[in-house]
Amino acid sequence: MKRLTNRAISFAIIVALLVSMIVPFSAMAAGGSLMKVKGYSTTAASPTPVTSETVNISVEIDNIDDAQISSIYYEIENVTTSPGSPVENKSNKGMKTGPYEVTFNSVKLSAGTNKITFTMGDVSKISSQPAYLTFTPTTNITDLKFNDMLIDDGQMYPKDPMQTAYVITGKSPNATTIQGYLLGQANPITAFRSNNGDFTFIPNRNTDFNMQAGDNIFKIVASNNTNTYNTTKKFIFNNGKPFLFDGALNTGTSPQKLINDPFPQLNQTTANLTGKMKVDLAPGSSTVTQYVYADITVVGGSPATQRVYFSGTTPAPLAEIPAESTSTYKVFNLGSIPLTFPTNRNQTLIVTFYTGSGLVGQAPQQTFTFNYFDPAAPYVTKVTRDLGTDPATNQPVEVALNENGDNEISELPSTFYIYTTGVAPAGSVKAHIGGDATGIAATYVGPDGAQQKWKVQVTSIRDGRAVMSVIPSGMTNGKLDFPLVITSTPYIIPVNFYNNMVIKNAALETPYCTPGTGGTPCLQAKIMNLPASEYANVEVSVNGHVTKLVAGDFRDPKATSTFMLDVNTASSRWTPTDDKKVLLNEGRNTVKINLRLNGTVVTTVQYEIFKFTLPTPGFVGDILPSPLEKFTKAQTPDKYATNANSVSFVGNFVNADSIKMTVRKKDAQGNPAVTFDARNSTNTWNYPATPANGQQNYLNSVGTGAINTASIPLPFTGDVIFEFMISNKTGITETRSITISREPVPYRVIEPVLIKSGKDDVATINGNFVDIKIDIHAAGAAPSEG
Numbered sequence: 001m002k003r004l005t006n007r008a009i010s011f012a013i014i015v016a017l018l019v020s021m022i023v024p025f026s027a028m029a030a031g032g033s034l035m036k037v038k039g040y041s042t043t044a045a046s047p048t049p050v051t052s053e054t055v056n057i058s059v060e061i062d063n064i065d066d067a068q069i070s071s072i073y074y075e076i077e078n079v080t081t082s083p084g085s086p087v088e089n090k091s092n093k094g095m096k097t098g099p100y101e102v103t104f105n106s107v108k109l110s111a112g113t114n115k116i117t118f119t120m121g122d123v124s125k126i127s128s129q130p131a132y133l134t135f136t137p138t139t140n141i142t143d144l145k146f147n148d149m150l151i152d153d154g155q156m157y158p159k160d161p162m163q164t165a166y167v168i169t170g171k172s173p174n175a176t177t178i179q180g181y182l183l184g185q186a187n188p189i190t191a192f193r194s195n196n197g198d199f200t201f202i203p204n205r206n207t208d209f210n211m212q213a214g215d216n217i218f219k220i221v222a223s224n225n226t227n228t229y230n231t232t233k234k235f236i237f238n239n240g241k242p243f244l245f246d247g248a249l250n251t252g253t254s255p256q257k258l259i260n261d262p263f264p265q266l267n268q269t270t271a272n273l274t275g276k277m278k279v280d281l282a283p284g285s286s287t288v289t290q291y292v293y294a295d296i297t298v299v300g301g302s303p304a305t306q307r308v309y310f311s312g313t314t315p316a317p318l319a320e321i322p323a324e325s326t327s328t329y330k331v332f333n334l335g336s337i338p339l340t341f342p343t344n345r346n347q348t349l350i351v352t353f354y355t356g357s358g359l360v361g362q363a364p365q366q367t368f369t370f371n372y373f374d375p376a377a378p379y380v381t382k383v384t385r386d387l388g389t390d391p392a393t394n395q396p397v398e399v400a401l402n403e404n405g406d407n408e409i410s411e412l413p414s415t416f417y418i419y420t421t422g423v424a425p426a427g428s429v430k431a432h433i434g435g436d437a438t439g440i441a442a443t444y445v446g447p448d449g450a451q452q453k454w455k456v457q458v459t460s461i462r463d464g465r466a467v468m469s470v471i472p473s474g475m476t477n478g479k480l481d482f483p484l485v486i487t488s489t490p491y492i493i494p495v496n497f498y499n500n501m502v503i504k505n506a507a508l509e510t511p512y513c514t515p516g517t518g519g520t521p522c523l524q525a526k527i528m529n530l531p532a533s534e535y536a537n538v539e540v541s542v543n544g545h546v547t548k549l550v551a552g553d554f555r556d557p558k559a560t561s562t563f564m565l566d567v568n569t570a571s572s573r574w575t576p577t578d579d580k581k582v583l584l585n586e587g588r589n590t591v592k593i594n595l596r597l598n599g600t601v602v603t604t605v606q607y608e609i610f611k612f613t614l615p616t617p618g619f620v621g622d623i624l625p626s627p628l629e630k631f632t633k634a635q636t637p638d639k640y641a642t643n644a645n646s647v648s649f650v651g652n653f654v655n656a657d658s659i660k661m662t663v664r665k666k667d668a669q670g671n672p673a674v675t676f677d678a679r680n681s682t683n684t685w686n687y688p689a690t691p692a693n694g695q696q697n698y699l700n701s702v703g704t705g706a707i708n709t710a711s712i713p714l715p716f717t718g719d720v721i722f723e724f725m726i727s728n729k730t731g732i733t734e735t736r737s738i739t740i741s742r743e744p745v746p747y748r749v750i751e752p753v754l755i756k757s758g759k760d761d762v763a764t765i766n767g768n769f770v771d772i773k774i775d776i777h778a779a780g781a782a783p784s785e786g
Helices: 003-028 530-539
Strands: 036-038 049-050 054-061 072-078 088-089 095-098 100-108 112-120 131-135 142-146 168-171 177-182 198-201 214-223 227-238 241-251 270-280 293-298 303-307 330-333 337-340 344-356 365-372 379-392 395-400 407-409 414-421 429-433 443-448 451-458 463-470 479-487 493-494 501-503 522-528 539-542 545-549 562-566 578-582 587-597 598-611 620-624 639-642 646-654 660-665 672-680 699-701 704-707 719-729 731-741 748-752 755-757 759-762 773-775
Touching: 036 112, 072 100, 142 227, 214 241, 227 379, 241 344, 241 365, 293 337, 303 337, 379 463, 379 479, 395 414, 414 429, 429 451, 463 620, 493 587, 522 587, 530 587, 530 620, 620 719, 620 731, 646 719, 646 731
Parallel strands: 049 131, 407 479, 501 598, 639 731
Antiparallel strands: 036 054, 054 100, 072 088, 072 112, 095 100, 112 131, 142 168, 168 198, 177 214, 214 227, 241 270, 270 330, 270 337, 293 303, 293 344, 344 365, 379 395, 379 414, 414 451, 429 463, 443 451, 463 479, 493 522, 522 562, 539 545, 539 587, 587 598, 620 646, 646 704, 660 672, 660 719, 699 704, 719 731, 748 773, 755 759
16 A cells, blocks of 8 residues: 555656646747847837837847757838738847847848847747837937047047048938038038948048138038938138138127128128137247238228237237147137228128248138128028928028039029018019029018028029029119029939948948948949939949849839949849959949930949958068168169179068069160069969979068068179069059169179278288189189189
């Protein structure tokens, strides 16, 4: 009985153990307890809102071995735009970020609500609860820098006065186009947008973006198909010369900055000029400035010119502001300079800096413009162009037209806003273009502070130059004139590449059409002023491989003129076709785009893209003749003179897969004689078993990047050119040439050994008798002893 009881108890324990094991298996079948999305909503009715196109998603795991983590993948279904069509992603692997956590980085979303499910296994699948994220591609601009220094309003850049190359950079991850507008230059500058959402402007490289010394106002507009975001930065540009900054005109009420949007509008003919002047110190001095005084000139004013000094005692110089001065320049307080203006509509103020004497070249000069208006009469104060709507404020993004420069209008219709004073809402404001007497009537929008705001739309203008005169209430004395350059010629706006682009980091800098995700190299550009019916005739060439655009290249239905062309390999759409040929090579790449209209090429653009993702080969230091004491440098660093009858070379190089040494000289008959030696890493830098015609065994040791050549005979007289060329696998090369000029002497003392003492060669003699050995090869005899 006791034994039976023990057997029953044992059986009960076994059953209990089996039952306990059933629970995990049930949970495993359900899947929910094994993988759980962290940080995002799992409720379809309340998805997590995000504004970034890519997100990192962490998944809590349980009872999953490390070896199984690589088999976890995810599916994304856009329930807004493509319900019922999930897309698997097995290439973006998760990484273990904790004992019970796996994180998937850069999960790419599409606009709308994304349903994301994580799954493990193929036949027997275990899945997580879906996560729901709603992606709204809002744009923003962050991390603005000038030469790697964060831009703060009112600060001076570049911080290092020795810098002469400038870049303005920032981040705008969801933007497809980033354009900049420098105050005083109404034409946009398109930034290069990198794969990870970074963008770059390169100012002062050409006239499109020409910063002026002193105050600058730069508006940046980032946009995609649904949103527009803009920001404005006010900074001081230090071009290494003297300038006035923070200048303002004070009429007794609130001062108006000389550089501002809008420009100053004065309703009286007198004002006091205030501001600061930056003047560089003379080289080697901590007190003396390079420039002695500045003239302030009002064109047509009375008096026309007033002078201020930076040094001396009579008249008293301007007061220095020590807190703003540095070791390279001083900053002076301009004080308050009274000015009297004429009654002209357009006013001009000129500041010129002088050294006092001995000025070489053009004196540094700044020109400021502003307007005068009669407060009792109607006047136009400014005109702006509409760039779109800012969704945050629901207000138009505007940029002011420039009265003194060409305003390029390359897209019609275009909307302009006119700001006036003294015009009633029921009044009349017209824009006359190219001498049109009738004009285009503007519509009253509403008040803008003390001003009135009007809207006018221009639909069609003949190509070329024209002047837009904006006249309030028919009063020409209150008008403003703006020079326009109208162009309807088809052209290209590159979006993710630019001319002379350099790719050094393949992951971040290669042009892609899916920012932040990499993928296939792709050129993205916007076609302007070309009918959509001609898009199929647009021809793109990459390094000689040619294709035409097809409907599938226009992937975004909201940007119907923007193409995205994959440039991975020369697939069947390219001519010539070579599926294994990578289109973007290491080194230089040439991209050409032809736009056709009615069968005729009307626009051709060409861009150079340089790709240097492999280390560039280079020589380390000089390649020197050996023994060096027998060779004297001649007129140029790459030329040596010697009376030695042979030479060898030593040097070093890096990042090369092949080296070629070429020797160029003339034979006894004066004919060119060329020999060479070529080695490569594939053959472990060895001399080939079957050398090519003309190949000599010149290179002894190159395997570790060291050049040690054999001793190479020199002709009796004349020049020999030695050329060293190294290359990497992509064909990037660097070449060094050295010329040895043989200048023989009538004889050469072999023994005793001579050493230099000043200008003479001397020998040390320690006895009454000494053997002397002389080489008189130059005299046509054999060496002799005596």
